[in-house]
Amino acid sequence: MPTTPSVQGAASPRPVAGELTASWLSRLAAVYRLPARDLLRAITGPLPGRPLAAIPAPGREVYLGPKARQRLALFAGIRQEDLGRRLPAAAHAHPLGTDRGPLWTDWYVPHRPWHTACGPCSRRHTRHPRLARPTPVLVYVTGARHICQRHRRWLLATWDTPSFIDLTHFPEILNAHRRHMRLLRERPDANDALAYACAVVWSWQSAAWPEEHLWPRRTAALARLLGLDNPLEVAAHPLIPYPETIAVAEFLATPAWRHQVPHASPRARTRASTQAAGTVHAELAHRTGRPWLPQRLAEAARACGRRRGLPDPLQHWLDGCIRARAAPSTATNRALLWTLPSMAQAPEHYDDRTGLLHHGPRPSSTRAHALGLTGGWHVPTERSLRLTTPP
Numbered sequence: 001m002p003t004t005p006s007v008q009g010a011a012s013p014r015p016v017a018g019e020l021t022a023s024w025l026s027r028l029a030a031v032y033r034l035p036a037r038d039l040l041r042a043i044t045g046p047l048p049g050r051p052l053a054a055i056p057a058p059g060r061e062v063y064l065g066p067k068a069r070q071r072l073a074l075f076a077g078i079r080q081e082d083l084g085r086r087l088p089a090a091a092h093a094h095p096l097g098t099d100r101g102p103l104w105t106d107w108y109v110p111h112r113p114w115h116t117a118c119g120p121c122s123r124r125h126t127r128h129p130r131l132a133r134p135t136p137v138l139v140y141v142t143g144a145r146h147i148c149q150r151h152r153r154w155l156l157a158t159w160d161t162p163s164f165i166d167l168t169h170f171p172e173i174l175n176a177h178r179r180h181m182r183l184l185r186e187r188p189d190a191n192d193a194l195a196y197a198c199a200v201v202w203s204w205q206s207a208a209w210p211e212e213h214l215w216p217r218r219t220a221a222l223a224r225l226l227g228l229d230n231p232l233e234v235a236a237h238p239l240i241p242y243p244e245t246i247a248v249a250e251f252l253a254t255p256a257w258r259h260q261v262p263h264a265s266p267r268a269r270t271r272a273s274t275q276a277a278g279t280v281h282a283e284l285a286h287r288t289g290r291p292w293l294p295q296r297l298a299e300a301a302r303a304c305g306r307r308r309g310l311p312d313p314l315q316h317w318l319d320g321c322i323r324a325r326a327a328p329s330t331a332t333n334r335a336l337l338w339t340l341p342s343m344a345q346a347p348e349h350y351d352d353r354t355g356l357l358h359h360g361p362r363p364s365s366t367r368a369h370a371l372g373l374t375g376g377w378h379v380p381t382e383r384s385l386r387l388t389t390p391p
């Protein structure tokens, strides 16, 4: 068992910013040709607590007690603070609160989504003289890193090999991603707006309006690209409504629009409120390339005004704009603006979204799982939506 970070003259693999601790540990163990558990055992001594599986199950994260973390950093020749900076989960307490001492280690299911890093971009991290094949780097979903513009890839959540959707034939996705990055750079509340936009667009998707042709076309193209016979298997993937989600987020994050909509509530039932709502609907139709959208949005707003069915997220936001104008503080203003009824959110799980998009027997998502479509980016993880109970 080696006792220094040098492996036959080659350095230990360095952690990549945002990487899962389990991903880095697995890469480190691979160069010593050991299961991750055995490397830990060699560094920390006998592992206390329940028996640890030799290698993490797909998608598992590893918890390292402070002493185990310290010894691992020393072994790999990395400063502890660098480890904490690069591995988001490294310095966290055990998520289940089952910490049993400074050497306690454990596999657990991370609460945050992750995806593989772009293969060509992370090659220097994944290749090692002692490895027959590159080992993938798994990173937590953060910002807009789920797409590599250089290699035109939407990065997926597979455990053992880097996988991606080739975006060469989806220029609108690459364009939306550039706007996504700009939004994050330029708008302080971009993540709030993006999380809210996901809910707005989900309400449109689940309405399944007959005029909608872009999403079925994109869904069929993606299924063809991935070799899936049934387009419904990919219908719930966030790539499908991504350009529209970014377009709506840009609208929501524009302060000028918030000031233009103070009268856009159907509950006001005045000519001014109808006109203001019509202006908002027309703007969204223009931004998303759907000339038929205003009529559908007006119908949804009227139904919302009569309190029929599920809450309409867009109308809820317009009402929030009105309330936020009278808010006594910035914090209250923000809470009013970005508070969303919990029933209006898109279901977190891929299978649940698939079930709601298809009014028939739920299609199998076995292949979608195997391809890594069911994880990865779906909503901003830094979102700060305050969930409320439905009215």
Ligand SMILES: [Zn+2]
Pocket (backbone or CB within 6 Å): 118, 119, 120, 121, 148, 149, 150, 151
């Ligand atoms: Zn790349």
